Amino acid sequence: MKECKWTHHDVTAYLDHQLSDLKEELLKQHLKTCNHCQQLREEYDELNHLLVQLPREPVPEDLTKNIMSTIQPLANLQKASIEETNQELSWWGFLLRGIPLLVSFSMIGVITWIIYLGQKYTWQETPLLVWQSITQMWNGFWSILHLAGNKFSQFFYTTWDTAFTLPERSTGPLLSKFNLLLTKATAYQKVIELTILAVVAWIIIALITAFISSRICFDHGEERI
Amino acid sequence: MPPSNYTYPAKKKERGRKDIATLDISQSLIDQAIQGNSESFETIVRLTQSGIYNLAFRILNNREEAQDATQEAFVKLYQALPSFRGEARFTSWFYRIATNVCLDCYRRNKKKRENTAPEYMEHLLLLLTSNGQNSNPEQIYQDKQKLLRLQKAIDELPVKYRTVIVLRHMEGFSYQEIAEIMQVPVQTVGTFLYRGKAVLLKKLNSSKEGGIRVERV
Numbered sequence: 178m179k180e181c182k183w184t185h186h187d188v189t190a191y192l193d194h195q196l197s198d199l200k201e202e203l204l205k206q207h208l209k210t211c212n213h214c215q216q217l218r219e220e221y222d223e224l225n226h227l228l229v230q231l232p233r234e235p236v237p238e239d240l241t242k243n244i245m246s247t248i249q250p251l252a253n254l255q256k257a258s259i260e261e262t263n264q265e266l267s268w269w270g271f272l273l274r275g276i277p278l279l280v281s282f283s284m285i286g287v288i289t290w291i292i293y294l295g296q297k298y299t300w301q302e303t304p305l306l307v308w309q310s311i312t313q314m315w316n317g318f319w320s321i322l323h324l325a326g327n328k329f330s331q332f333f334y335t336t337w338d339t340a341f342t343l344p345e346r347s348t349g350p351l352l353s354k355f356n357l358l359l360t361k362a363t364a365y366q367k368v369i370e371l372t373i374l375a376v377v378a379w380i381i382i383a384l385i386t387a388f389i390s391s392r393i394c395f396d397h398g399e400e401r402i
Numbered sequence: 403m404p405p406s407n408y409t410y411p412a413k414k415k416e417r418g419r420k421d422i423a424t425l426d427i428s429q430s431l432i433d434q435a436i437q438g439n440s441e442s443f444e445t446i447v448r449l450t451q452s453g454i455y456n457l458a459f460r461i462l463n464n465r466e467e468a469q470d471a472t473q474e475a476f477v478k479l480y481q482a483l484p485s486f487r488g489e490a491r492f493t494s495w496f497y498r499i500a501t502n503v504c505l506d507c508y509r510r511n512k513k514k515r516e517n518t519a520p521e522y523m524e525h526l527l528l529l530l531t532s533n534g535q536n537s538n539p540e541q542i543y544q545d546k547q548k549l550l551r552l553q554k555a556i557d558e559l560p561v562k563y564r565t566v567i568v569l570r571h572m573e574g575f576s577y578q579e580i581a582e583i584m585q586v587p588v589q590t591v592g593t594f595l596y597r598g599k600a601v602l603l604k605k606l607n608s609s610k611e612g613g614i615r616v617e618r619v
């Protein structure tokens with residue numbers, strides 16, 4: 178049994194079936210004739226068996242409990258952060274956060290404007306001037322809309338217009354009362370239209386501001402879980 | 403020196419030991435745990451703690467430290483769980499985390515580390531005396547001596563060899579999986595295993611008459 182080309186490494190790899198098919202076959206053949214390698218193989222085989230026989234260390238009784246109690250604070254943290262994320266993403270959440278911001282910004286804007294006008298003219302004239310500017314702006318807005326000549330908005334406008342000036346032929350106690358209401362409403366048509374549009378515009382601006390502000394002020398920069 | 407042109411083809415038949423390595427945790431259980439379901443996480447703990455604790459115990463040779471390391475490994479697991487994408491098998495993925503924790507712990511306390519785990523030796527002795535009533539006393543004695551010598555030799559092994567041997571022969575991972583767990587090439591796994599076992603064999607053979615060449619029961 179001189180030094181043969183097979184090593185301890187080969188024999189352990191052979192026992193773990195880690196040799197290539199060719200090598201495995203070659204070593205298998207070699208083992209039939211070489212006592213030295215045969216002995217090695219037996220020794221390593223025995224060692225593998227002994228290693229598997231070594232008893233496992235029993236798990237301490239309270240290990241699971243201890244692990245779970247270590248995890249608990251982390252779990253609570255995670256839960257809180259999930260809730261926070263949900264809150265952050267909820268529609269109402271950010272609307273409620275955005276509206277106060279919008280209100281304060283618009284207040285500041287209006288007050289600045291009033292002060293500006295009060296300084297430029299007289300304080301008595303200011304309310305009238307404000308009102309005038311609003312109507313001016315409003316008319317300007319409408320003329321731009323008309324100028325744009327959007328068929329869609331035309332369609333909306335005429336539809337709602339005819340809706341407000343309903344046919345008078347319909348009779349009956351309830352309907353007549355309704356018609357009466359409508360006639361009254363028609364008298365204030367401009368005002369109603371103005372109010373509705375103002376509210377709609379305000380809501381849209383509120384939504385945009387709320388969205389932007391909630392991104393800027395309330396984004397925690399945390400990854401969603 | 404082993405030849406450098408080793409190839410380690412993936413083989414089907416190479417499972418060492420039953421349980422841990424072949425056990426796999428279902429993706430749905432993992433998903434539930436990620437969603438914050440603590441019962442699912444506890445199930446994962448129950449299924450894997452024995453393997454992790456034993457790995458920690460083998461690396462650290464100390465019960466208390468092993469318990470601490472196991473807890474730390476599960477904390478790490480809990481934190482890393484959302485990033486588990488199923489690109490590896492869950493068990494080998496988790497063992498990688500756990501092995502890192504244990505090795506870190508080992509390095510941290512390296513100075514005051516003792517080589518043997520006396521409690522385990524006692525436990526081993528107890529187990530061996532209660533076993534094998536059908537063999538003759540001579541055989542029992544020899545088996546006992548062999549295992550004790552082996553245990554002592556394992557304790558004295560360098561930690562990386564010990565870890566590889568534990569993963570391979572006690573937890574039953576394949577070479578490929580051990581390579582993933584320890585983040586070394588497959589060839590290195592083979593080399594560590596062979597070197598570790600060569601040392602064990604040498605110690606077993608030198609310490610007692612006739613080495614370990616005893617006929618199998």
Ligand SMILES: [Zn+2]
Pocket residue numbers: 181182183207211212213214215
């Ligand atoms: Zn040979």
